[in-house]
Amino acid sequence: MTILKALFKEVSFSTSKRLDLVDITELVSSFVTECNVESGICLVNSPHSTTAIIVNEHESGLKEDILRKIREEFPRGAGWHHDWVDDNADAHLASIFLGHSETFPIRKGRLERGTWQNIFFLELDGPRTRRLLFEVMGI
Amino acid sequence: MTILKALFKEVSFSTSKRLDLVDITELVSSFVTECNVESGICLVNSPHSTTAIIVNEHESGLKEDILRKIREEFPRGAGWHHDWVDDNADAHLASIFLGHSETFPIRKGRLERGTWQNIFFLELDGPRTRRLLFEVMGI
Amino acid sequence: MTILKALFKEVSFSTSKRLDLVDITELVSSFVTECNVESGICLVNSPHSTTAIIVNEHESGLKEDILRKIREEFPRGAGWHHDWVDDNADAHLASIFLGHSETFPIRKGRLERGTWQNIFFLELDGPRTRRLLFEVMGI
Numbered sequence: 001m002t003i004l005k006a007l008f009k010e011v012s013f014s015t016s017k018r019l020d021l022v023d024i025t026e027l028v029s030s031f032v033t034e035c036n037v038e039s040g041i042c043l044v045n046s047p048h049s050t051t052a053i054i055v056n057e058h059e060s061g062l063k064e065d066i067l068r069k070i071r072e073e074f075p076r077g078a079g080w081h082h083d084w085v086d087d088n089a090d091a092h093l094a095s096i097f098l099g100h101s102e103t104f105p106i107r108k109g110r111l112e113r114g115t116w117q118n119i120f121f122l123e124l125d126g127p128r129t130r131r132l133l134f135e136v137m138g139i
Numbered sequence: 140m141t142i143l144k145a146l147f148k149e150v151s152f153s154t155s156k157r158l159d160l161v162d163i164t165e166l167v168s169s170f171v172t173e174c175n176v177e178s179g180i181c182l183v184n185s186p187h188s189t190t191a192i193i194v195n196e197h198e199s200g201l202k203e204d205i206l207r208k209i210r211e212e213f214p215r216g217a218g219w220h221h222d223w224v225d226d227n228a229d230a231h232l233a234s235i236f237l238g239h240s241e242t243f244p245i246r247k248g249r250l251e252r253g254t255w256q257n258i259f260f261l262e263l264d265g266p267r268t269r270r271l272l273f274e275v276m277g278i
Numbered sequence: 279m280t281i282l283k284a285l286f287k288e289v290s291f292s293t294s295k296r297l298d299l300v301d302i303t304e305l306v307s308s309f310v311t312e313c314n315v316e317s318g319i320c321l322v323n324s325p326h327s328t329t330a331i332i333v334n335e336h337e338s339g340l341k342e343d344i345l346r347k348i349r350e351e352f353p354r355g356a357g358w359h360h361d362w363v364d365d366n367a368d369a370h371l372a373s374i375f376l377g378h379s380e381t382f383p384i385r386k387g388r389l390e391r392g393t394w395q396n397i398f399f400l401e402l403d404g405p406r407t408r409r410l411l412f413e414v415m416g417i
Contacts, residue, residue, distance in 0.1 A: 004143045004282045006178040006278045008246050039284040041321055041413055045244055047253030049195045054374050057327045061359030065367050081200030089204050096193050105323055105413040107286050114325030135180055135244040139284045143282045145317040145417045147385050182319055184383055186392030188335045220339030228343050235332050274319055274383040
C-alpha cells in the first residue's frame with residue numbers, strides 16, 4: 001500500500017543588506033532527503049511581499065548582474081504611489097515580476113535540480129528577519 | 140491510514156476594465172478551508188493567455204504602480220506582429236512575464252500566506268468573462 | 279481506497295537556434311493521459327539555467343514578438359560580469375525572469391489548459407541538447 005507523505009517545514013533567518021541573494025540550495029536539498037519521499041514535489045515558498053525565490057547558477061559575477069538588472073528594471077523612488085505609504089514600491093514590483101515560490105520534482109528520494117541550478121532567497125527590502133516555507137509531498 | 144485528497148474547483152466571473160486587478164484571496168482561502176486538508180498544496184491557475192495570477196500587498200497606491208509598470212514594460216501597439224492578428228500582443232507578453240499560476244502551502248487546514256500577501260487575478264485584455272481553476276492536494 | 283500516484287518522466291531533445299521556442303504541449307498532454315490520474319497536478323520543469331518554460335498562444339507573429347521582447351529586455355553583451363566567465367549572462371537573466379517551471383491541474387484524467395494555452399520550452403542559449411522533466415501526482 002502506498003502511503004502519501006505531506007511534510008511542512010518553516011525556517012527563519014536574517015538578511016544583511018537591502019538587496020541580498022541568499023543561497024538556500026543546501027537547506028532545501030537536506031530537507032528533501034530527510035523527508036524520505038521517493039517520488040513527489042517540493043514547494044519552496046517565501047511568505048513575504050518584498051522578497052523572491054529564484055533559481056540559477058551560483059557565480060559571483062552573475063549575482064552582481066542579477067542585482068544590477070533588478071535596480072535598473074525597478075528603480076527606487078521613481079514616483080511610485082506606494083512610496084508615500086512605505087518607501088519600498090520598487091521591492092514590491094520586483095517581487096511580483098520574479099515570483100515568491102518555486103516547485104521542484106523529487107526523484108529517488110532527492111531534490112531534482114540541474115547542475116547549474118542553485119536556489120536563492122532574494123531579499124529586496126532588507127536587512128530583515130525573514131521566514132521560508134517548504135512543503136514536500138509524495139510517496 | 141492516510142487518505143489523499145485531490146479536489147478541483149472552477150469559478151467564473153467578469154472583469155470590468157482592460158487592465159484590472161481582482162482580489163481573489165478570500166475565494167482561494169475559503170476553498171482551502173472547505174477542502175479539509177491538513178497538510179498539502181493549493182494551485183491557483185488561470186486558463187487564459189492574456190491574464191496573470193500575482194501575489195502581493197493590497198494597497199491602492201501599489202495597485203496603481205503595478206498597472207503603470209505593466210503599461211510601461213509592455214507598451215500597447217509597439218509594432219508587435221501579433222497585433223495584425225488580434226490587437227493585444229502587449230497583454231500576451233505581460234501574461235508570459237508575470238505567469239498564469241501560483242502554488243501555496245496548506246498547513247493545519249489553512250492556506251499559508253504572509254500578512255502582506257494577497258492573491259490577485261490580473262486582467263490584461265478585458266473586460267471579459269474569465270475562468271479560474273483551483274486544485275487542492277494533501278492529506 | 280484511494281491510491282496516490284506520483285510518476286516521473288524525463289525526455290531529452292535538441293534545440294536548433296540560440297533563441298528557440300519549442301512547443302511541448304503534445305508531449306505534456308500525452309504523458310498526463312498515460313498516467314491515468316483522475317485529479318491532480320502536472321509539474322513541467324527544465325533543469326537548466328539558460329532556458330525557461332512559458333505558456334501562451336501558438337501564433338507565429340506572437341512567437342516573433344516574444345523573442346523580440348527577450349532580446350530588448352535582456353540585451354546580449356551589455357557589460358554583464360558573467361560574460362567574462364561564459365558569454366551568456368543575457369540568457370541566465372531571461373531564465374530568471376521567465377521561470378524554469380510551470381504547474382497545471384489535471385481533471386478527469388486530462389491536462390487542464392485553456393484553448394490559447396500552449397506550453398513552450400524556451401531555449402535561450404542554444405543550439406544544445408536539453409532535458410525536460412515531468413512529475414504527475416494525483417489520484
